[in-house]
Amino acid sequence: MKWFNKKNNLDEMQELKLLKLESRGFWLAFFALFAAILIQIALYGPEFSEHAIGEFIVFLGMGIYLMGGCLKNGIWDRHLQASPAVNIGVSLLAAALTGLFNAIMSYRDYHSIGGAVAVFIVYFFMVGIILSVTLCVCTAFYQRRRKQLEEECEDDSTDTDNGQD
């Protein structure tokens, strides 16, 4: 097949640019899917899963792939520290947003402020607790993996030093 070449046709600068483009494409797809899921939840309510199951599976797959890849390579986040305080802060923020979204949906469907407040509280605690625990487990795994990778590097450099001596 002459139209396909196993050898990379790109040089390092083009490869870097392509990686940046692919990265932007990934995040665009990620947030577009997120927006599509939110819109379908807003449109269809509890029956959204009948309409958006495909999007939800792809979105979940992207998230799991990215998280698994980062943890395996000892990478956390560009800007956020892997600490319990940050984890709890992020969890509370996500819990509040999820609670607010669901409270608004509840009020729209049932016109009850009390019900909306109850929905907010349930989602806030449920998402807050699940997310905090998940992030803490991921942080522990990340720190262990990072330590492991650093120790492997130290072993390699010691071997090299010994080899040179």
Add this chain to the structure above:
Amino acid sequence: MKNLKLKLARMEKDLSQTELAKRVGVTRQTIGMVEAGDYNPTLNLCIQICKSLDKTLDDLFWEDDSG
């Protein structure tokens, strides 16, 4: 920052950007961007460029504080 040292070394060797690019196995655009200071090449590419132009890394890629 523009890499004038690289441009001068290339011209001393009477090479065009295309010819240098061919020697080191990249595109002309990449050489142009390195000379224009728009792309930081990897160490491997720096070494390839230095070998092609018979220069050292210091000659082409070291920035003097005074300069």
